[in-house]
Amino acid sequence: MADTKEILDRIDKVLRDNKRTENIYLFLTVLLFLSGIACIITALVTGELVWSTPSAVTTGFLYFPLKEIKVLRNKNVALATAPIIITQLPPDKAAEEIQKLLEHIYGGENGR
Amino acid sequence: MADKGDKTKKLLEHLLGELYEEQSNVQENRRESFLKAQDGQYLGKITTNRYDNDSILNKYGPFGSRYSNTSIFNKYSPYGSRYGSYSINNPHSTQPPQLVINGDIIAYITKNRHLNPKIDPDNFISKLTTDPSGILRLRSNSNFESEFNRQDSYLEADDGTFLGKLTSNEYDSESVLNKYGNFGSQYSTTSIFNEYGTYGGTYSSQSPFNEYSTTPPKIYINGEFWGYLTVNEYLSGNKLNPKELKNWISQKILS
Numbered sequence: 001m002a003d004t005k006e007i008l009d010r011i012d013k014v015l016r017d018n019k020r021t022e023n024i025y026l027f028l029t030v031l032l033f034l035s036g037i038a039c040i041i042t043a044l045v046t047g048e049l050v051w052s053t054p055s056a057v058t059t060g061f062l063y064f065p066l067k068e069i070k071v072l073r074n075k076n077v078a079l080a081t082a083p084i085i086i087t088q089l090p091p092d093k094a095a096e097e098i099q100k101l102l103e104h105i106y107g108g109e110n111g112r
Numbered sequence: 113m114a115d116k117g118d119k120t121k122k123l124l125e126h127l128l129g130e131l132y133e134e135q136s137n138v139q140e141n142r143r144e145s146f147l148k149a150q151d152g153q154y155l156g157k158i159t160t161n162r163y164d165n166d167s168i169l170n171k172y173g174p175f176g177s178r179y180s181n182t183s184i185f186n187k188y189s190p191y192g193s194r195y196g197s198y199s200i201n202n203p204h205s206t207q208p209p210q211l212v213i214n215g216d217i218i219a220y221i222t223k224n225r226h227l228n229p230k231i232d233p234d235n236f237i238s239k240l241t242t243d244p245s246g247i248l249r250l251r252s253n254s255n256f257e258s259e260f261n262r263q264d265s266y267l268e269a270d271d272g273t274f275l276g277k278l279t280s281n282e283y284d285s286e287s288v289l290n291k292y293g294n295f296g297s298q299y300s301t302t303s304i305f306n307e308y309g310t311y312g313g314t315y316s317s318q319s320p321f322n323e324y325s326t327t328p329p330k331i332y333i334n335g336e337f338w339g340y341l342t343v344n345e346y347l348s349g350n351k352l353n354p355k356e357l358k359n360w361i362s363q364k365i366l367s
Contacts, residue, residue, distance in 0.1 A: 007127065014119045075120040082127060092165045095131040096172035099179060102124050 004087055011079050018079075022072050029065040032058045074105055125179055132180035135165065135173070145214055145248055147175075147184070147221065149191055149198045150207035155184060158213070160244045169240060184209065184221075184233070200233040211236070213250050242273050265334060265364075267295075267304065267341060269311050269318050270327035275304055278331070280361050289358060304329060304341070304354060320354040333364070 036055035043051035078101045085097045136154065147155040147168060156168035156175025163170060168184070170176040178185045183192060190196040191209060198207055200221045208222035211231065219229040221236050239247055267275035267288060276288035276295025283290065288304065290296040298305045298312075304320055306312040311329065313319050320328045320341040328342035331352060339350025341357065352360055 010123055014123050017119055078124065079120060082124065086127065086131070091131050091134050092173065095128055095135065095174070095177070095180075098124060098128045098131065099172050099177055102121070102128065102179065106121060 004083065007083055007086060011082060015076060015079055018072050018076055022069055025065045025069050025072070029062060029069070032061055032065070071105070078102075078105055128177070128179045129181055132174035132177060132182060136175070136180070136182040144212075146212050147209050148212055149209045151190075151198050153182060153191070153198070155182060155191055155209055158211075158240070158244060158247055160248070169244070200236075211247075211250075213248060216251070218250050241271070266332050267329045268332060269329050271318065273302060273311070275302060275311055275329050278333070278357075278361050278364075289361065 036058040039051050039053075039055040039058070043049055043055075081101065082098060085094050085101075089097065145158040147158065149155055154175075156173070157164060157166040159167050159169075161167060165173045166175060167173060168175050171178070171185075174180045174182050176185060177183050178187070180186055181189045183189055184200050186192045187194075190198050192201060193199050194201050196202055197205055198209065199205055200209055201223055202208070203223040203225070205222060205224055206227070208220045208224060208227065208230075211218045211221055219231045220227045221233050222230050223233060224230070236247075265278040266286075267278065269275050274295075276293070277284060277286040279287045280289070281287055282296075285293050286295060287293060288295050291298075294300045294302050296305060297303050298307070300306055301309050302311065303309060304312045307314065307321070309319075310316050311318055312321060314321050316322055317325050317327050318329065319325060321343055322328070323343045323345075325342060325344055326347060328340045328344065328347070331338045331341050331350075339352065340347055341352050341354050343353055343355075344351070
């Protein structure tokens with residue numbers, strides 16, 4: 001088993017990668033939101049209600065990045081918990097807890 | 113994000129693998145019952161205690177987890193993958209794991225049809241899950257192949273539990289039509305006619321009487337899967353309404 005420092009370094013690296021991905025998702029979310037607002041303003045200014053349709057669509061699309069951000073945050077919580085589990089628990093219990101974390105984030109296997 | 117490039121998953125699986133590797137370096141007891149790979153790797157204990165850390169049935173242990181490199185349930189491990197040289201699931205493996213009961217080698221656990229004596233991995237896992245004591249009772253000279261590879265007609269629950277023979281002989285103790293037997297009585301826990309049981313209740317997911325169940329009991333005819341016993345009309349494939357079971361058995365002449 002790798003030592004604690006090595007584990008922490010590996011976890012930090014993945015957390016940094018996750019943070020970058022999260023920022024991209026946040027940027028895209030804001031972009032979608034702003035384009036929706038822009039459409040609504042256009043609809044109000046021009047008086048043509050048809051302009052409000054794209055904003056409804058873009059609002060619907062917000063679901064996907066927000067979902068991904070939520071998943072990413074769950075992953076980050078799992079990563080932050082992992083070192084404590086590994087260093088504080090005996091190996092058999094630590095393995096059990098890590099597997100439960102994996103199953104919580106990625107779903108369990110059916111049938112067993 | 114696709115799972116394939118998911119660094120979080122890869123890292124957690126890697127850490128888990130290391131933890132399991134640490135645990136799997138155990139010495140087997142000569143008189144124990146266990147599974148052993150032909151490269152010498154211990155693959156877990158056969159025990160009725162599924163919470164034993166060394167048990168093959170402990171899904172959080174080094175020998176039962178689908179993430180452990182020393183588990184037959186890991187589809188990517190050398191012992192569980194389809195192509196692993198020492199794997200139970202490789203139909204071409206000439207060195208599959210061996211089942212050892214009380215220190216005696218009993219059989220190979222393998223998909224390779226040409227090796228003998230052998231036990232099919234699916235049957236082995238099913239038996240291990242439902243009746244581990246049955247495996248522990250095996251002896252090298254016992255006729256275990258027929259016990260594992262049933263050729264008769266029977267019902268099996270989704271969790272692998274045997275639910276009785278499909279035979280018109282109502283006096284057969286294993287018949288689903290024997291009202292006083294384990295599989296036909298309305299009071300038995302392994303009977304589909306126990307309306308309060310796991311396998312007979314209207315709301316149980318493994319019951320043939322649950323009209324929404326997607327995991328009803330399976331029907332095997334002469335050892336071959338035929339279809340499902342269910343009142344769920346929308347389930348695809350062959351299906352039989354449990355209310356018609358008796359007539360169906362007579363018509364099929366499942367004596």
